[in-house]
Amino acid sequence: xxxxxxxxxxDNIVMVGSHLDSVATGPGVQDNGSGNAAVLETAIQMAxxxxxxxxxxxxxxxxxxxxxxxxxYVFGLSEEERNRIAxxxxxxxIGSPNPVLFVYDGDDSDGVGAGPGPEGSAQIEALFEEFYxxxxxxxxxxxxxxxxxxxxxxxxxIPAGGLFTGAEGLKTPDEAAIWGGVAGLQYDPCYHLACDTxxxxxxxxxxxxxxxxxxxxLQYAMNTETVNRVxxxxxxxxxxxxDEEVME
Numbered sequence: 001x002x003x004x005x006x007x008x009x010x011d012n013i014v015m016v017g018s019h020l021d022s023v024a025t026g027p028g029v030q031d032n033g034s035g036n037a038a039v040l041e042t043a044i045q046m047a048x049x050x051x052x053x054x055x056x057x058x059x060x061x062x063x064x065x066x067x068x069x070x071x072x073y074v075f076g077l078s079e080e081e082r083n084r085i086a087x088x089x090x091x092x093x094i095g096s097p098n099p100v101l102f103v104y105d106g107d108d109s110d111g112v113g114a115g116p117g118p119e120g121s122a123q124i125e126a127l128f129e130e131f132y133x134x135x136x137x138x139x140x141x142x143x144x145x146x147x148x149x150x151x152x153x154x155x156x157x158i159p160a161g162g163l164f165t166g167a168e169g170l171k172t173p174d175e176a177a178i179w180g181g182v183a184g185l186q187y188d189p190c191y192h193l194a195c196d197t198x199x200x201x202x203x204x205x206x207x208x209x210x211x212x213x214x215x216x217x218l219q220y221a222m223n224t225e226t227v228n229r230v231x232x233x234x235x236x237x238x239x240x241x242x243d244e245e246v247m248e
Contacts, residue, residue, distance in 0.1 A: 007054040019063030026196040035091035038210040051221035052233040074152035090150040090162035095206030099165035105141035113143030120227035124161030
């Protein structure tokens with residue numbers, strides 16, 4: 001499912017997405033109701049915005065079956081259509097109950113796994129890091145493994161980035177010391193299970209990350225120059241965007 005907010009520059013498209021499906025055994029409130037809620041609320045709040053760049057919101061089907069929706073979409077575009085996509089932001093599981101604030105490692109500064117994303121991905125990572133720094137919370141990189149819907153985009157060299165708060169991985173003692181929670185327990189103990197209900201979500205973390213989703217989307221809706229050298233219309237300052245509740 002797609003929704004588009006036309007911009008002055010229709011040849012510079014900012015895409016923002018999350019997967020709409022869940023596994024058969026799980027209600028999917030955290031995986032991926034959390035990402036969907038943030039993307040949907042951002043789209044609603046931006047309905048009256050007049051962006052410089054066109055913004056295309058996507059809610060993907062069949063991610064759990066192997067990124068079926070996003071693969072079909074990206075591979076179905078012509079080369080000319082793919083070249084119009086300035087960047088893609090992905091939000092899959094952003095309110096885990098035992099979370100770490102992960103940012104996709106666009107520049108491979110952690111030196112783990114799949115390597116860096118396409119050119120421009122490092123700048124997307126830096127924007128999210130700036131958000132967390134200004135809010136006053138720590139963050140950590142996570143590998144561009146291709147396990148979510150950004151995979152087809154980076155395959156074609158489209159800059160990408162996004163947030164993640166953890167799935168079946170186990171929180172380390174060092175992570176628990178920084179972000180709280182329980183060391184040795186999964187970031188999401190109900191990952192792909194029937195207990196992935198409303199009780200399986202951290203609302204404060206979802207609130208924080210929803211603001212990050214909105215900020216990055218709005219920023220790139222106006223200007224993607226740092227990512228692809230296409231000049232837009234100004235930049236938003238975090239202090240003007242964030243409300244006091246987020247800064248607490």
